[in-house]
Amino acid sequence: MEPSSLISLAHGMQYLTEAKAKILLSRYGVPVVEESIATNENDAIKRSEVIGFPVVLKGLGTNLTHKTERGLVKVDLRSQEEVRQAFRYIKEAAGTDWEGCLIQPMIQGKREFVAGLYRDAQFGPVVMFGLGGVYTEAIGDVVFRIAPLSRLDALGMMEDLSSRKLLSDFRGELAANREQLTQTLMGLSQLGIEHPEVMEVDINPLIIERDGGVVAVDALVVINKDESVANNTLPNKREAMERIIAINAALDVMTHPKSIAVIGAKRSPSTSHRNILDCLRDFGFPGKLYPINPNVEKLYGYKSYPDLFSLPEPVDLVIVSLPAKLVPKIMMDCVATGNKNVHIFSAGFKETGEEEGIRLQAEIEEIARKGGLHVIGPNCMGLYVPESRITMWPKNSSQSGPLAFISQSGGHAQDLTRYAHRYFGINASKVFSFGNALTLDSTDFLEYLAQDDETRIIGMYLEGVKDGRRLLELVKKVNRTKPVIILKAGLTNFGARAVSSHTGVLAGGKKIWNAFFRQSGAVQVDSLEEMSEVSMAFLQFDECRGRRVAVIGYGGGVSVAAADECSKVGLDIPALSPDAMKKLREFIPPAGNIIRNPIDAHQLFFEPDLLGQTLELLSQESYLDMFVIFLHLDWLYQNSGQNREHIEKIATYIATEARSRTKGRPLIVVWRQYQDIPEINELPTVIGQILLKGGVPFYNGLTRGVNTLSKLVKYHEFQNNQLVNINQ
């Protein structure tokens, strides 16, 4: 029977019978147990003998779910008599739900897994794999991948399990057949893609036999034919492409506007935000500014207009900063006057969680949709584009740079750009604070930035997303050439609650987002500070060969800490080869200088050229991929005769000579400065500037530096794996 016929049989049904479920799954490459159906005792016995004892008997029927709990599964039946008794018991216990008995061989294998499919609100069909059997829920060792799955995704699921040891040779049983497992997981993925009416699949247990063979022993398939209709209305590809082109064009206009109208241009007494008109003027916006306010003649030196209709021309961007209840009227005006590009600054919509706000948002969404408006917001800070001299918040750097940022929070948009600029001298290309995402969502901005020449790295702050699958596809694509660094909020329970009240978007579960990160290769960070730190490294290093680090510092405690920190984030600190140690010993004096990895050698910080020689030598060692130099500023200051210049000299040496000797392998500096001595309190800033010039990322403390390297390593491992996979 073909899949579609099987599914169509389910008309009006909730579940397929176990037998039909397995036929369906076998069509998608899932190895299922051989089985047959008996409707009377003697037939059951005959079939059991054909299969060979021991066998398993199960009640069969469309309404027979939770068979184990109902006692309708009898395993390890070893004789005719046991089969007969089991048959009678099941038939009696199942009552009117009984349609027959399923007879299977007793599959032998200690290892029980679970595989499945379900539909996530944001990401659509999602495949699950994990430890099965009775412990499934109690232990919860399961991983997810968003469909469609590649072979790499399927193999990755096996790697990600905590109990992955069970897939190798195990207590006398052979390693699991990875090909069969891959087929099973990719088959579930394909089923999910091809049949939107399949809502859920549960294969539990999926047994690994003694010889490593994989067998689905029980399966549950849930069908919902009503859902299938809704889910099947996929957007037309051409329509989708046209939409992208239109949005890209609109965003290009909005980020390079020649004229802006600001509605609600007067500072409201109830809000404490700096006035937008003020910000634009201060930032030197060179285009035309039209304040809209019917009550005044002039505002901030500009002629004021009573409404959009009275403007001399349609503008490139309308900014709305009025109380929420006045916004629908303005939106209608925008449609009527041909002003298509709107940024709604105002809050008071869906994010309030209150009825009135939700209603207002639905209302403006309808107006925007019908009128073809492109809307950033509501409930957001909007745009910051240095090259166009536009900003909606004050005190921004006027320099343009390589980092773009897409943020659901306006506060975070400001904080990230300020932090990255202050501590790492990183300037922004384009920043979008988009709040409730009325028409333009994170994916739209990402699509735009993908083709923006100025942007080399993209940061995102996400609470939720409307179309998770589009986000995944897009990030996966963009990330190949422009690292995408994502701070995903609301992965925890409380966070999730605050998210749903903050922007009114339902955030997905943590495990699904883990899948998103594993599949997209996006760099996951936990804070805005980390996003800045990681950006710094990605801007400096295009390559990273592996996860093996050499640390050069001073002090036993620091060495131990370096080793601990590396281990925590999965970096290796390989032992130095005897040959390298011998060569190092030739120019590093023995007293108090310990040659191992981490290298603990004060002398290198008093004769910088020794540091250069050390790096040059280590860069010839094939088992080292990256270098960390630890600068203990307090110690250096005290022990160089309180000589600040000496420390600056070391920094300069690292930024020039030392850097050039590492043959392009990543080199970072981590520093510590705890003493409160005015002469050195400014040192971190000073050496930061020196190192920045030389392209050496620098971090406050080991933890941050080592964490950043781990993200760099993971990114390049992912990209290399993808390449290998494509080339296979």
Next chain:
Amino acid sequence: MEPSSLISLAHGMQYLTEAKAKILLSRYGVPVVEESIATNENDAIKRSEVIGFPVVLKGLGTNLTHKTERGLVKVDLRSQEEVRQAFRYIKEAAGTDWEGCLIQPMIQGKREFVAGLYRDAQFGPVVMFGLGGVYTEAIGDVVFRIAPLSRLDALGMMEDLSSRKLLSDFRGELAANREQLTQTLMGLSQLGIEHPEVMEVDINPLIIERDGGVVAVDALVVINKDESVANNTLPNKREAMERIIAINAALDVMTHPKSIAVIGAKRSPSTSHRNILDCLRDFGFPGKLYPINPNVEKLYGYKSYPDLFSLPEPVDLVIVSLPAKLVPKIMMDCVATGNKNVHIFSAGFKETGEEEGIRLQAEIEEIARKGGLHVIGPNCMGLYVPESRITMWPKNSSQSGPLAFISQSGGHAQDLTRYAHRYFGINASKVFSFGNALTLDSTDFLEYLAQDDETRIIGMYLEGVKDGRRLLELVKKVNRTKPVIILKAGLTNFGARAVSSHTGVLAGGKKIWNAFFRQSGAVQVDSLEEMSEVSMAFLQFDECRGRRVAVIGYGGGVSVAAADECSKVGLDIPALSPDAMKKLREFIPPAGNIIRNPIDAHQLFFEPDLLGQTLELLSQESYLDMFVIFLHLDWLYQNSGQNREHIEKIATYIATEARSRTKGRPLIVVWRQYQDIPEINELPTVIGQILLKGGVPFYNGLTRGVNTLSKLVKYHEFQNNQLVNINQ
């Protein structure tokens, strides 16, 4: 048969038979399966019928280990015939190792656990509990406790399992009998304590039956009678007490010396450390200083002496700063001249990992032991005691304070004291940097600090420890009145390698140290910064009722982040009661001020008294235990008309009025300042001082603040649990 007879039977043996192992365990309260032994087929069948089918047959014999792998366990035997076949098979397969067959009922239960006992090099007998059955090693869900176990420890082991759900009602089976589990774990503990010759015990599986009953189905006991002798030579209690009294007296003299001799007083060209004599003089040490140097007349203005023999008196402290190879001679001089208290600054001993260093350390250890010397070091920075004006490193605060620090690393000793002083104004009482711990180990310093009136909080940086059990007992005791905050390095693999090379002490495994922290209640931190942050909170708050936090801040992104951070560290952010929300709404205007938890209300930061009213109101809510105020300094500055004074006013208000309205519930401030604006760059320091005066801890960023509260909560939960347990 009594335990000692059973064990004595094991003379010359490695393993007890399964049957004897279970008899031994049952004597210690472990519920074991009823079983009997048969040595012929008919007997086996008869006994099976008495037990009732199905039964289990196992080969029995002193040399029969790994029975499952050898196929000597036959389960689920349902008839005379199956028993007969199993008996024949086992007897044949076991060959000459066969001594009989063990017959047990087939225990019914889906849930298999494992319990055991083993001896750790540092901590002695340790009890294990975890998920059992075939998955034990593959999943590794096991926890440990150091013997002796209290009831609370045993119950804690169950709570700490990831798979603890299995101990509740589970798929139609009843919750596990906790009393039996507790008996099992405490019994293993007692067995380990009473019988040092029992090296290992493995109970696997320990089955939870359908009715919740606990049954040990298989057990392995490993005996080593030779070990027992070595392990049994416990120190005499009185001797131990006398040693403590002597050490406390010596440490009292060393921390309050009237005279100090410094050997190696001249700055060595090969070391970059500041000279100790110089440090002592600069710090204003008021006692007598005797430089020892045969080559000069005077040093730093002090008369120099050729050796210890030429001194006019024995001194309270001898500091040795000579190359390692010269140290043994000096140690002998110390013994000969009656100079008992020595600090060996010199490195080059066991920490080098080289033969010569290890030999030298053994040599001086022998001299110290025979001569009754009290030695701090070698390879350490030594002492910093502000009240006595002694320090071995420069630029220390001359103020005495409540925080003591015991550190295996000299660098960390300096960094911690500087950081805590600089950022939180915390001064030190006594700091011990003790390096290789020749005679005085961390436990000795802890014992001394326990009775030091000046010390209110004790920080420790540990790489390894010689006597883990003494550390556990001591920390558990001291921690009740003086919080003990521990940074344990080398918990990871790489870390562990660096540790063993750094101070030559074998560090224990991570799981055992987890047990140490769970049992001692010590506050575990990951960095010196965190140790300072946590100290700040512990110094301010003596009480903490629970883990429920209210956050007051501004901005949606911040609210989401606060919820995420709290959730990560296990704190709750309960929803506000409708009544509280209504009352808050009475004085907080609606526009842009969202009343929920986290509270997102800008108005509170423009009218500080509203903040006070809010705190007062929330302090009457029974479901809130702690308060966090988020100060976004950039935002406050921009939105208060760039008014620094306004921000200082808020800080002052929080430190005085707001603090007083929280009724003693912990209140902390977390701040963010990212903008690089000279006028506000100093603000964190300024508001820090204001808040410090009012006893309000303040943290750079949410993560740190919330983390600190979680440590405070855990500490008080532990202490309260201990009290409840004692009172039962």
